[in-house]
Amino acid sequence: MKIIFYGLLYLCFLSKSYSIPITQNSFSGQETFQNFNNFTPSDTFGTPVVDGVTYQSLTPGNSRLLLSGLGNFFSNIPGSSQGLNLRAGGTNPTRLKISFSTQVNRVGILVATTPSILFSLTAFNDASEAIESVTGLTPAFQTAVFLGLETTQNISHIEINELNSNSQDTLFDDLRFEEVIFVPEPGSWLLITLSCFLILSQNFKSK
Numbered sequence: 001m002k003i004i005f006y007g008l009l010y011l012c013f014l015s016k017s018y019s020i021p022i023t024q025n026s027f028s029g030q031e032t033f034q035n036f037n038n039f040t041p042s043d044t045f046g047t048p049v050v051d052g053v054t055y056q057s058l059t060p061g062n063s064r065l066l067l068s069g070l071g072n073f074f075s076n077i078p079g080s081s082q083g084l085n086l087r088a089g090g091t092n093p094t095r096l097k098i099s100f101s102t103q104v105n106r107v108g109i110l111v112a113t114t115p116s117i118l119f120s121l122t123a124f125n126d127a128s129e130a131i132e133s134v135t136g137l138t139p140a141f142q143t144a145v146f147l148g149l150e151t152t153q154n155i156s157h158i159e160i161n162e163l164n165s166n167s168q169d170t171l172f173d174d175l176r177f178e179e180v181i182f183v184p185e186p187g188s189w190l191l192i193t194l195s196c197f198l199i200l201s202q203n204f205k206s207k
Contacts, residue, residue, distance in 0.1 A: 017152045017153075018151065018152060019123070019131055019132035019149060019150070019151035019152075019153075020149070020150050020151075021134040021148060021149060021150075022106065022108060022148040022149060022150045023108075023146065023148060024077075024079070024108060024146050024148070024176075026106065026108075026148065026150065027106065027108070027176055027178060028178060030178065031106070031176045031177060031178035032051075032102075032176065032177055032178060033174070033175070033176045034050065034051065034053060034174075034175045034176075035081040035083060035084070035085070035173055035174050035175075036067060036083070036084040036085050036086050036173065037081060037083040037084050039067055039084060039086075040067075041066075041067055043067075044065040044066055044067055044086070048065065052100065052101035052102060053098060053099070053100060053101070053175070054097075054098070054099040054101075054157075055086065055096070055097075055098055056096070056097040056098075056099070057088045057089075057094075057095070057096055057097075058095040058096065058097050058159070059088060059089050059090060059092055059093070059094050059095050059096075060092045060093075060095075061090070061091075061092050062088075062089065062090040062091075062092060064088070064090075065086060065087070065088050066086075066087040066088075066169075067084050067085075067086070067087065068084065068085050068086070068087040068169075068171055069083075069084055069085075070085065070087075070112075070171060071083050071084070071085065071173075072142065073085075073112035073113075073142050073143065073144055073171050074110055074112055074144040074171075074173055074174075075143075076139065076140075076143045076144060077110055077144050077146060077174075080110060080144065080173065080174055081173055081174050083173075085112075085171045085172060085173035086171065086172040086173065087169050087170070087171055087172075088169065088170055088172065089162065089168065089169040089170040090167075090169060091165075091167045092165065093161065093162040093163070093164075093165040094113075094160070094161070094162040094165075094169070094170035095159060095160070095161050095162070096159065096160045096170070096172060097157055097158070097159050098157060098158050098159075098160075098175065099156065099157035100155065100156065100157060100177065102179070103154055103179040104154065104155040104156075104177045104178070104179060105150060105151060105152065105153075105154065105155065105178070105179055105180035105182075106148075106149075106150040106177065106178050106179075106180050107121075107123065107148065107149060107150075107155055107158055107175075107176070107177040108146055108147060108148030108149070108175075108176050108177075109121070109146075109147055109148075109158075109160065109172055109173070109174065109175045109176070110144045110145070110146055110147075110172065110173045110174045111136070111138070111144060111145055111146075111147055111160060111170060111171070111172055112138060112142070112143060112144035112145070112170070112171040112172075112173070113138055113162070113166060113168055113169070113170045113171065114141065114142060114166060114168045115138075115141060115166050115168075116137060116138050116139060116140060116141070116143075117137070117138050117162060117163075117164060117165075117166050117170075118135060118136070118137050118162075118163040118164050119135065119136055119137075119138070119145065119147060119160060119161065119162055119163060119170075120133050120134065120135045120136075120147075120160070120161045120163055121133065121134050121135075121136075121147035121148070121149060121158055121159070121160050122158065122159045122161070123149050123151055123153075123155045123157075123158050124155065124156055124157050124158070124159070125153045125154060125155070125156060126154055126156050128156065128157075131149075131151050131153050131155070132149060132151060133149075134147055134148065134149050135147075135163070144171075144173075147160065150180065152182055155177075160172070
């Protein structure tokens, strides 16, 4: 009977484990938010760490990170900062890694470049295994796209990749992230209650 109990618990866990793409409106309003308006050029040297968040360019042949004032690239996104932003990439496809020092289950960032380009955001767990990816296309010339993901696993870091290179730099802004407390759905609670009832019933009969 205990095997049934633990089996049901495992099924509950599986039923609640998920990864889904999200929008900017998916956040609680209490999330951690980082733009680059208070950055200085020295803040982007090497592999900068800001408030526990590490930024690292993995672009082949170009590991530099720069500050950019091209806030107009984000003007198509309502509520975007449109101030200073992070610039990475070059002639090779841009690849940016962002690592977190806290528990993160929900994350999103704005990405912009010159022509219409397809980008992906991939989340990784504590074992550096890919959890899930989402993709987004910058809609037009000098515009941005929001990439966001929510998952029940802890996100140790994300990687943003330029999937069809334009030989131009990529701009990043308005990173937001937060922990999510997942509560079992009513169906999961029903399975747990049923399994407990079966165990109590079996123990009563054995007496």
